[in-house]
Amino acid sequence: xxxxxxxRKRARNLLDEAEVEIGDIIRISKGEETYEGALIPRxxxxxxxxxxxxxxxxxxxxxxxxxxxxxxxxGKGSKPKFLCPPPPPKKSxxxxxxxxxxxxxxxxxxxYRTGGVRPALTANDLYSVVPELSNIAxxxxxxxxxxxxxNITPKHWEKMAQQISAHIHEGTNGIVVAHGTDTIGYTxxxxxxxxxxxxxxxxxxxxxxxxxRPSSDAATNLAGAVRTAANGPFAEVVVAMHETVSDGxxxxxxxxxxRKCHTSRRDAFESVNALPLARLKDNTxxxxxxxxxxxxxxxxxxxxxxxxxxxxxIKFHPSMNPQIIKWHVDKGIKGIVLEGTGLGHVGSQCFxxxxxxxxxxxxxxxxxxxxxxxxxxxxxDTGRELLKIGxxxxxxxxxxxxxxxxxxxxxxxxxxxxxxxxxxxxITYEFTPRSxxxxxxxRKNES
Numbered sequence: 001x002x003x004x005x006x007x008r009k010r011a012r013n014l015l016d017e018a019e020v021e022i023g024d025i026i027r028i029s030k031g032e033e034t035y036e037g038a039l040i041p042r043x044x045x046x047x048x049x050x051x052x053x054x055x056x057x058x059x060x061x062x063x064x065x066x067x068x069x070x071x072x073x074x075g076k077g078s079k080p081k082f083l084c085p086p087p088p089p090k091k092s093x094x095x096x097x098x099x100x101x102x103x104x105x106x107x108x109x110x111x112y113r114t115g116g117v118r119p120a121l122t123a124n125d126l127y128s129v130v131p132e133l134s135n136i137a138x139x140x141x142x143x144x145x146x147x148x149x150x151n152i153t154p155k156h157w158e159k160m161a162q163q164i165s166a167h168i169h170e171g172t173n174g175i176v177v178a179h180g181t182d183t184i185g186y187t188x189x190x191x192x193x194x195x196x197x198x199x200x201x202x203x204x205x206x207x208x209x210x211x212x213r214p215s216s217d218a219a220t221n222l223a224g225a226v227r228t229a230a231n232g233p234f235a236e237v238v239v240a241m242h243e244t245v246s247d248g249x250x251x252x253x254x255x256x257x258x259r260k261c262h263t264s265r266r267d268a269f270e271s272v273n274a275l276p277l278a279r280l281k282d283n284t285x286x287x288x289x290x291x292x293x294x295x296x297x298x299x300x301x302x303x304x305x306x307x308x309x310x311x312x313x314i315k316f317h318p319s320m321n322p323q324i325i326k327w328h329v330d331k332g333i334k335g336i337v338l339e340g341t342g343l344g345h346v347g348s349q350c351f352x353x354x355x356x357x358x359x360x361x362x363x364x365x366x367x368x369x370x371x372x373x374x375x376x377x378x379x380x381d382t383g384r385e386l387l388k389i390g391x392x393x394x395x396x397x398x399x400x401x402x403x404x405x406x407x408x409x410x411x412x413x414x415x416x417x418x419x420x421x422x423x424x425x426x427i428t429y430e431f432t433p434r435s436x437x438x439x440x441x442x443r444k445n446e447s
Contacts, residue, residue: 006042010065011051015039018071025075028053028063035063036074088134095173095230097137099222100163102145102152102179130219137173137230149180149187149206154307154407157187161194161305164202168301174201174229178222181206181260181268184239188255189404190307192237192428199299203229204255205240208266217242217266224250224280232285235295236428238277242266249281254289256401256430259371272371273396274432306411308334313403315339315369316346325353335363335406335419338391339399344368344375345382351389358390361416365392365406365423367399392420395431405430 007015020026020039028035028051037053040060050062051071063069133139144163145156164175179187188204195202205225207218225240228250237255244267253271262268271277275288312328314336328336336357340346344366346354358364366386368375374396377383387393394402409422 007048007051009048011048014051014065014069014071018073020071020073023076024073026053027072027074028069029072030063030066030069035061037061088131090138091134092138094136094138096171097139097174097176097226097229098167098172099139099141099176099178099226100144100160101141102156102160102177103147103149130222132223133226136223136227139226140167140172144177149183152180152183152187154190154309154411157190157194157307158305160187161191161303164191164195165301165303165305168198168200172200173297174203174226174232176222176225176229177202177204179204179206181208181241185255185258185260185269185398185400186404188237188239188253188258189398189401189430190408192255192430193405193408194303194305194307195237196302196304196427197299198235198237198293198301199297200235200295201229201232202237203232203240203252204238208264208268217247220247221250227283228252228278228280228285232278233287233295234277234292235299236277236293239269240280241269243276243279249279251276252278252280254429256428257398257432259398259400261371272398273374274429304408304412307404307407308410309407311335311337311403311406311410313337313339313399315399316341316350318347320347320350322350322353325350325357329353329357329360329362333362334410336365337394337399337402337406338364338366339369340366340375341369342375343379343383344377344386344393345380346386348382348385351385354386354391355389363392363406363410363416363420363423364390365394365402367394367397367402369399392424394423397430401430 018026022039022041024039025037026039035053035055037055040052040054042052049065051065052060052062054060142163144160145152160177167175184204184206191202203225205221207216207221221240221242228240238252239255239258240250240252243249243251245265253269254274254277257271257274258269259272260268261270277287277289277292279286279288310333312333314324316338325336338346354364366375366377375393377387377393405423409419413419413422
């Protein structure tokens with residue numbers, strides 16, 4: 001890293017005159033105000049009008065460069081770097097939990113060259129920076145992937161499912177998958193369908209802020225995920241994240257009913273049209289759902305990890321060109337999930353191309369753009385016409401889950417009729433008989 005990385009023009013000139021480099025302790029005087037701390041790098045794309053200093057209390061501040069500003073070097077500091085402590089000793093009497101690292105913010109740190117976040121930590125690093133894990137379980141770590149979640153594909157889902165299956169067959173008491181939050185819902189749905197008849201929990205966990213930030217939720221989320229994987233009473237695929245913005249509790253959402261609803265809040269996730277499955281508070285797991293699959297170490301896992309990527313999720317909007325549907329069909333698509341309006345509608349201009357797709361043996365299903373509630377295509381003429389054409393209604397299934405399930409159904413059979421049966425069968429709580437009050441989001445979503 002350059003000695004003055006990220007600083008240019010006026011700011012760079014001031015640092016050069018004071019013979020200051022990144023990490024040095026400096027005193028900045030500006031009128032009657034004085035600041036003292038360590039100079040830290042700036043992002044490559046930042047402006048050239050500010051200096052950034054880490055104060056003694058740990059906070060970073062940006063100081064506008066003005067004519068009256070002066071800098072004095074008061075000490076030689078260390079360059080910013082990340083060092084993991086050695087992992088704590090393992091205790092063989094504790095339950096066995098496997099942590100699989102795939103990347104994402106929970107396995108990332110700030111890159112001071114760019115100001116962004118990049119994958120950096122391994123699963124073993126996560127264990128090292130959360131030493132209390134050594135009192136919860138005997139941890140085995142494995143780097144499965146090291147990519148941001150937007151780069152994860154169905155091929156990666158297959159690899160995850162296969163590795164999870166292998167570890168479960170070896171007798172682990174639970175699995176934790178460290179994953180980026182942006183697409184964690186897709187992966188959770190995929191693993192829910194791929195890993196059936198689970199004997200132990202599979203807990204996907206992420207964080208909204210990287211582990212080296214003071215406000216990070218990584219350690220709390222990871223500790224909660226491991227504790228629940230080790231001792232939780234259920235055996236399902238779930239997503240573990242903060243229930244609120246505070247650190248008081250971790251909430252567990254079913255893999256087929258969870259959606260990320262905020263870009264950056266620590267409580268960004270909600271269970272949609274269903275209660276969360278469970279809550280961890282004061283180191284105790286409380287089940288919130290009346291019906292769930294119980295942990296049973298004698299149960300034999302059934303693995304069906306194949307997915308067909310020739311599926312499209314098409315969101316209807318006013319003035320949508322129906323040629324989008326035709327384009328997908330011409331490209332050899334096997335299944336389409338229409339994300340329709342309200343109770344399950346698309347404009348009449350799409351009817352002919354939808355009908356042609358179904359005639360060409362393409363499965364066409366319908367989910368709603370609405371977050372809460374369920375589709376009912378019998379209410380209006382538009383919906384009834386689409387049902388006559390052959391569009392399959394998917395009740396209250398999330399569009400993301402519908403996309404994943406279509407991929408999974410077509411990956412496990414080449415027969416269109418059988419794929420349709422799989423798509424409409426309630427396999428892992430992806431359908432609920434009715435929408436209920438959401439304890440996680442505090443919103444009524446009854447239909």
